[in-house]
Amino acid sequence: MTQRLTHRLGVLLLIAVTVLAAAAGFVLVSGQAAVVITHGVSMNPVYYQGDLVIVARASSYSVGEIAAYNLPGKGEVALHRIIGGNRDGFIFKGDNNQSVDPAKPRGDELVGRAVLHIPQGGLWLETLTSPPVLGLLAFVLLAGGGAAATTRHRRKRRRATLSRHISTRPARHQILGSLPSSLRISTALAAAFALMGIAIGVLAWSGPLEEPSTSHIKTGTRMDFSYTADVGQSPAYDGTVAKSPDPVFRKLANKVDVHFTYHGEPGTVTVKADLSAPGGWRSSIPLAGPETVSGPGYEGKVTLDLKALDAKAQAASTVTGLPSGPLTIVVTPQVKTSTGADFQPGLKLNLTPLQLALAGGPDTLTATDTTTTEQIAITPRMLGLNGVNITAIAARIISAVLFLAALTIGAITVVFARRTAPADEAAAIRRRYAALLVRVHPMPAPQGRPIIDVTTFSTLAKLAERYGLLVLHWTRAGVETFVVQDENITYRYRPGAGPVPAEPQPELADLQP
Template sequence: MMGKRGWLAWAGVIAFLIALGVFFFPARLGGEMYYVILTGPSMEPHFHVGDLVLARRAPFYQPGDIAIYRHPRIGFVFHRIVGYDAEGRFRFKGDNNAWEDPYHPRPDEVLARYAARIPAVGKVLRHLRSPWVITALVVLIGLLLFGDWLRVGPDEEEENFVMPRGDTLYDWMIAFAVLLVLAVLLGVVAFTRPKVVQAQEPISYTETVAFSYTARAPEGLYDLPQVQPGEPIFTQLTGTITVGCTYRFTAAAPFQLEGTYRLLARVSDATGWKRTLPLTEPTAFQNGTFTAQATLHLEDMRRFIDEFEQITGRRGTYTLAVMAHIETHGTVGGEAFQETFEPMLRFRWNGNALVLETSGGVPLGEKAPDPLHIVRQNAIVHTVPRVNTLLILGAHVPVPLARTVSVVVGGLALVLLGGALYYEHQVVEGDPVAQIRLIGGVTTVPLDALPHHTLPVVEVGSLSDLASLAALHRAPVFHLREGEQVHFWLKTPDVVYHYGAEGQARVPQHARPLLPRPRFLRWKAAPVGGACESVLEEWAQTVDSQVVHDAGHSQRVARLAVALGKALGLSEPALRDLRLAALLHGLGLIEIPPEIVQKTAPLTEEEKRILREHVLRLNVRFESVEALAGALRIAYHRTERWDGSGYPDGLRGEQIPLGARILAVVDAWDALRHNRPHRAAWPESAAASFLRQKAGEWYDPRVVEVFLNWVKASSATGLEQPSSTAGAPAVEDEDDEATPAA
């Protein structure tokens, strides 16, 4: 049955994968994230060619954002938003460019906002797109997935360790825990985001100016008795021009505008010389509109030209412009507005005639804008409060709703998880039959009497191990209640496995806790960890409690060994082997007669020889398990001594593996610091004195020094304290294996 740490780990993994999918799933597959490889330097110095850019969809975009948009011809573009155009489209510009992008995307063409950058990864990904590389990766993945299956025959496959299906109750616990974790993640995101944000929206507006002009003309020269807008004016026939100007402001939002205007006349030439003549005084207007009219006396402008030509001696063609200088201020859509607009009506003057020009300088008659109607379009940025949203699986979820959902769902999941834990504690934990029934794939059969068999009995350390064996052999588990005792049996062709609840009080004395044959756990195809390590922990606990009579010894040694290994700079694989070695190191004692292992009087020479065989038996039992090779080597040599007087191979000094030297020190320390049947626990000072005394003789001096320094620096560092701290007895004879080997 999966332990609490196991299902909590699964809950964390599942929640992590779900969150990973929500936040990082590619947009092309329905996710929210875009992955773009930069191919140009337009965003330097912050972004470089070959960078992998991550951009996530957003509910809205505004100037200042770095975003990805889709260009209709060239595809994805990654630039910065710098503003809006007159139509409310976004204007983009590369940070390293001196010009803006000529294409202005609509808001729906902007795909995602910049989220993160991974330098230079894009270069690697471009190489991985090669057909040869993709083919090689497919072949490699196929070998990894199916290589072990191709090597395993039918008989061998049955012997491989098979994980049982999940527990029904724990499956619900996983579901509730996943729901709780997701609710917490949603809450963290939702409560760290404001409910309302100030979003920027463009408000387009249009300023329109309509010019008109008339002048008197001799009858019969034009179709009408007056010069009409668009017709040339011959200066020798008339001396005045009447100019009209109508201005109108419109916007996509309510506005309140007022301002001033004045009409001006200006004559200039190609050199940049100009003279300006006011035609009207500054005049106020309201509501964004006005109509004005003024009379221009051509002799005034002719006088400016004559003075210019007399002083400079230049002759040429001049430009006469009638200009409206318009200043507006007020509010548009609630935003402050202030602008200046200077539309012009231009004439080309060669001294005899005034010919109307287009606003772009193109003579009338060619395809050009209407010079009498000038339109200017633009947009201002309007800041509006908007309910903030979270983009989850393509849906815009309001932040207040996300907060409510996280609290309600999280509270419900917490209640359901607490109820499941309560049920497990109150009902399942007190009923072993209910526990094993929760395990999927295991059939249970009740018995009325003890079963009769002639096969050897092997005690199993826990109900979960028995369930694993039942799933492995595809056999039912029989159970019998005798008062408060519950016995479980699993029968195989070679052996009967037994587990008894309540301390196994009714198990016959001769049924000692033997380990199963090593072939029942073939870990060649699976990494060490998970069920494998769990089985080792259960076996170690059985040996500690029933053989050594020091519950938790192996687990404490494992923790101390890993801590010391880290202090000595061991790698992660070496630390893993060291931990497994700590769980393995006492398992060989299971095959040594208990009267020798638990003897309180000094051992005879023959008894010492038998006791020393426990490392040989350990090696024989597990030598076929390839995944435990490193750990087994450490456990096998932990009884070697620094001076070469140890066993089994009489190694000395640094011939002894470092892991074995570490294990020897921490094993002795923990044995001395805890009560044993034949002596009380030693105080810390006495145990430290013993290690110093034996440093250089039994133990590696450097390992002892680092360990004792670590103990001192940790000051009561969380090491498990002995149940009593009686005074230390005299140091036992160095051949007595109880202290260093227990």
């Protein structure tokens, strides 16, 4: 009962190890989880250099959680704490940093939140996945089988030189066939895991973890303009507010609010108004800024004093003698992004003594910049495994997991192979020495021929090997008999204790195939 219970527990443990190994490989390959090895001091004292953190994808993220996201254009992962924002754009900051992160990734862009922390685990992982250690694991896995095969080969050569070239080594299919079905499956599973670990390990270690890559980045920066003016109740407008693209009549309003909405990378924005007259006079007036643009959508507003702008142009005309109108006004929000790009869209308006009107059609209220730039970045090296792309570091981890799973399954198989030996000694002899035994009909003891009973079957097997003979085997009255007949002596072994029944009348031994 104890052996049966132990066997069942071992099978359950084997299944659990197999499922865990398969689940770990699937989760890493599918991208539902990732392994992050920390560098730097931005998250001290929570994480230190060389720690290992497992991050898993989540349906939602909250302020206060530690999460990982890909740094734009760098091929690296940042592991910081969420301090604000929402799924449309989270704000991150390292616990040991003085400023917030410039990037504000969306919820669907996050790699995952931290679920497991192993101090200094990254250093251990890099050691375990190094080529010397993987080679040592492969050697340990295969050493037992190689040593056993070498020993059997030496015995075979020794027996071949002694006599008759009779081999007592069971064939490989007999060895596997003698094992219980559960152990045969576990042996095949361990071998499969080991081979997969070797194959994936070779691919993972045949190149670096990272490699340079060239990417073409198309920027979709956009600025949307609009303007409004309070005009009161009058027959000129349906309501009390004049809106773009309609003109603003100066008799009803002399102040116009210009609105702009920016869509693009974070940076700073400064707003100015450029004035110009037909005679060549020009002037620039600062209106607002600089202000920080956190993105991805920034809304701003400036107010144009039409009387003040007209008075400035009239003053210049008095000095220069050039005509002061009509006056052209270009409102320009200048955005300098964190990557160094400069975006300067302009809203062009015409000012006359009667009205302020949009220069151009309604399509001029939107300005876009779709320039394409080439960027070289260091990105993780990707491996293609049966149509699935994974990073080199993930492949190294998977290979190590497969090796450990193979070693674990192999060790469990060896332990239970020893414990599942049959309780019946005769059955154990038939299983172990199948190639040495020949089953015959019961034989009488030859007259005048001495019979020597040996105490163990191993002694009988050694005698058979020495003389190059087979062991004759029969069962009569529930008693198993094994004999080796030399030219003058019969060596006999009977498993178990008990009285020996009388031999039958002489009859010829009839060998059975």
